[in-house]
Amino acid sequence: MSYFRDFPIIEYKFGQEATPDLFRNVAIYSDVVDQVRNSITAYQDYQILPDERPDQASFNIYESVNYYWTFYLMNPHLRERGWPLSQQTAFEKATKDYDQLILTTRTKLTDKFKVGQTVSGNSSGHTGNIVHRELDLGQLYIGSNTGNFTAGENIQSTNSSGVVETIVLNSAELQVNAAHHYENASKDVVDIDPEVGPGAGITEVTWLERLIAQNDELRQIKVIRPNNVRQVSDAFKDALRI
Numbered sequence: 001m002s003y004f005r006d007f008p009i010i011e012y013k014f015g016q017e018a019t020p021d022l023f024r025n026v027a028i029y030s031d032v033v034d035q036v037r038n039s040i041t042a043y044q045d046y047q048i049l050p051d052e053r054p055d056q057a058s059f060n061i062y063e064s065v066n067y068y069w070t071f072y073l074m075n076p077h078l079r080e081r082g083w084p085l086s087q088q089t090a091f092e093k094a095t096k097d098y099d100q101l102i103l104t105t106r107t108k109l110t111d112k113f114k115v116g117q118t119v120s121g122n123s124s125g126h127t128g129n130i131v132h133r134e135l136d137l138g139q140l141y142i143g144s145n146t147g148n149f150t151a152g153e154n155i156q157s158t159n160s161s162g163v164v165e166t167i168v169l170n171s172a173e174l175q176v177n178a179a180h181h182y183e184n185a186s187k188d189v190v191d192i193d194p195e196v197g198p199g200a201g202i203t204e205v206t207w208l209e210r211l212i213a214q215n216d217e218l219r220q221i222k223v224i225r226p227n228n229v230r231q232v233s234d235a236f237k238d239a240l241r242i
Helices: 002-006 032-037 054-062 069-074 076-081 087-097 207-217 226-241
Strands: 009-012 021-024 043-047 101-105 118-121 127-134 139-143 154-158 164-174 179-183 203-206 220-224
Touching: 054 069, 054 226, 069 076, 069 220, 069 226, 087 207, 179 207, 203 207, 220 226
Parallel strands: none
Antiparallel strands: 009 021, 043 220, 101 139, 101 164, 118 127, 118 154, 127 139, 154 164, 179 203
């Protein structure tokens, strides 16, 4: 990447090596772009287009692909979380990362169905192991699942004392489509009573919807104004060479 050509070369010992290697000092940082980011006259807002790559955005704004790196320096959220994914890639990531089965119940869970217990559906006959619990949402994360549980059926499990525990299954769905949290009309995250469920005016936000929303937030960025980008780029590179 052309961006790193301007970083100074230093001698650096990796691990227990006796002889240092020549290495570009990527840890060095100039505050030039930070100063620009804090100047309201030096930047403008930009909405990254769906499926638009950094080099394409650079060309669309500056008629050059060489200023893609300024987006990351101007926007800490891009440095921390990366460039926004395409809608298809975001969906594929969600289905891959959030693939556990979640059982939701309105039955109190605080005193039963602990992590490590095996559960089985009375009607469906399917089984699985509890690997995680979200008590605030009335959810059980199931691993080693043998099939589909049926909403409305009784789910049973035997605890470490040999006592058979029972809950009523409200829903069974993959994590990607299950509730991550709930929001009110103002989009504030709110708590619910897991034994009652969400009330009026409360909206469920699934894991997929949360990932898509976070991905969309990445699209709004600050960019250096076209008439300033060459000057800022040169100043930044000069600062790196000092």
